[in-house]
Amino acid sequence: MARPSAAPSLTPARLSPGDLLRLGGYGLRSGPLRAVLSALGIAIGIAAMAAVVGISSSSRADLDRRLAALGTNLLTVAPGTTMFGKDAVLPDASVSMIRRIGPVTAATATGAVSGTGVYRTDRVPEGETGGLAVLAAELDLLRTVGGSTARGTWLNAATARYPAVVLGSVAARRLGNVPAVYIGGRWWTVVGVLAPVPLAPELDSAVMIGWPAAEKYLGFDGHPTTVYTRSVESQVEAVRAVLAPTANPENPTEVKVSRPSDALAARRATDDTFTALLLGLGAVALLVGGIGVANTMVISVLERRSEIGLRRSLGATRGQIRTQFVAESLLLSLLGGAAGVLIGYLVTALYATTQQWPAVLPWWALLGGVGATLVIGAVAGLYPAIRAARLAPTEALAAS
Numbered sequence: 001m002a003r004p005s006a007a008p009s010l011t012p013a014r015l016s017p018g019d020l021l022r023l024g025g026y027g028l029r030s031g032p033l034r035a036v037l038s039a040l041g042i043a044i045g046i047a048a049m050a051a052v053v054g055i056s057s058s059s060r061a062d063l064d065r066r067l068a069a070l071g072t073n074l075l076t077v078a079p080g081t082t083m084f085g086k087d088a089v090l091p092d093a094s095v096s097m098i099r100r101i102g103p104v105t106a107a108t109a110t111g112a113v114s115g116t117g118v119y120r121t122d123r124v125p126e127g128e129t130g131g132l133a134v135l136a137a138e139l140d141l142l143r144t145v146g147g148s149t150a151r152g153t154w155l156n157a158a159t160a161r162y163p164a165v166v167l168g169s170v171a172a173r174r175l176g177n178v179p180a181v182y183i184g185g186r187w188w189t190v191v192g193v194l195a196p197v198p199l200a201p202e203l204d205s206a207v208m209i210g211w212p213a214a215e216k217y218l219g220f221d222g223h224p225t226t227v228y229t230r231s232v233e234s235q236v237e238a239v240r241a242v243l244a245p246t247a248n249p250e251n252p253t254e255v256k257v258s259r260p261s262d263a264l265a266a267r268r269a270t271d272d273t274f275t276a277l278l279l280g281l282g283a284v285a286l287l288v289g290g291i292g293v294a295n296t297m298v299i300s301v302l303e304r305r306s307e308i309g310l311r312r313s314l315g316a317t318r319g320q321i322r323t324q325f326v327a328e329s330l331l332l333s334l335l336g337g338a339a340g341v342l343i344g345y346l347v348t349a350l351y352a353t354t355q356q357w358p359a360v361l362p363w364w365a366l367l368g369g370v371g372a373t374l375v376i377g378a379v380a381g382l383y384p385a386i387r388a389a390r391l392a393p394t395e396a397l398a399a400s
Contacts (some may be wrong), residue, residue: 021363035332041192042336043343050344051351054361060350061360069248073105074145074199074237077227080256088254093254094247095138098227101246103235108144109224110203111136113214118158118173118207133206134183136214144228147198152192158209162218163188169196170205181207184218198231198366270298291380317388329381337373341366 077098079088091097097217098107113134141147143156153159155166165181165188172193180187188209197203227247231239244255311321345361352359 039336047343050341050369051347053365054348055351056356057360057362061356071229073233075229075240076258077243078256080254082254083333092222093225097246102250103232103239104229106144106230108138108140109227112225113218113220116184116218120178122182135206135208136220139210139301147196148195149192149216150195155210159191161212162386164191166192166208168194170206170208171207233244245369275391296297321389324382333373333377337370341369
């Protein structure tokens, strides 16, 4: 006699992503007003966080722009004295060697031309120089120190080779509106006048000529006397530590290097303050949003006990019930988070425009706002989902 075959075990069907999306959408559509209000609460919290991040970042960008004008990453290198008390000399190749330092973004130099003065005419006595220095200047000097011309032009590849000068603002005021100046027994054409240079005030009382012209007409020895460097702000101290041995490898103790600007320390302190503020406000906003999602999902479970019981009676497993309510929570959080990020961006752009700031909303705030709401939504919806899955079909149907 043949033994009856065992009944085949039933395997619950798996819910596809499309099924989960439809179930989540159905749950939200079953209580549209509640869903809209919950999403609005999340949106307001995320919008507040995004707006605070955006406005703070825009304000910091404006502050960074102002501090950059103070030369936070500008360092200068100059020759010191030898062990015998005499004036040291920087090597001719010191500028090119400094440019090889990785974090250095720009390096340029001026060289003092000794033994000559600047005169309005050739009739002025030789001793009456007016305290004006003659400096040989490299072509990228103005860009590196953040200077500009008040009138005329800066030196270029052509004028740097011929008797042409650019006057500092103080030098121009002392010499008057002259078309040419008398230097080293020769007339030099004035091609430009600088506006005041706050980061390099020594240039204000100087007359600048091209490096090749200084060597050709005034016997300049080619040694730089001041090297101006710009570097990555996060690496300013590291660059300062290697400037002396790089500029003069044989005698690094004979090199003087300026210390970083006090504005750099102020900038870093400001960055730390802003970061702490953003983290605190963001955490509060996410906590409020998470409580709103959890409250919405708990109420949804209480109101839909009959639906849960019917689905369990038709064969839905506890895992499928849990997945359904977690999907609803994620969808609700996603809608609120996306709306909040959009509102926060618009508020940031509007406020930054009124303050004439650059509108900045970091990408991590956009992605982080949406991502954080998903995490909070999943955590907040987990307890209601577990509670819904634990309902027995008879209990849920009887309660309805």
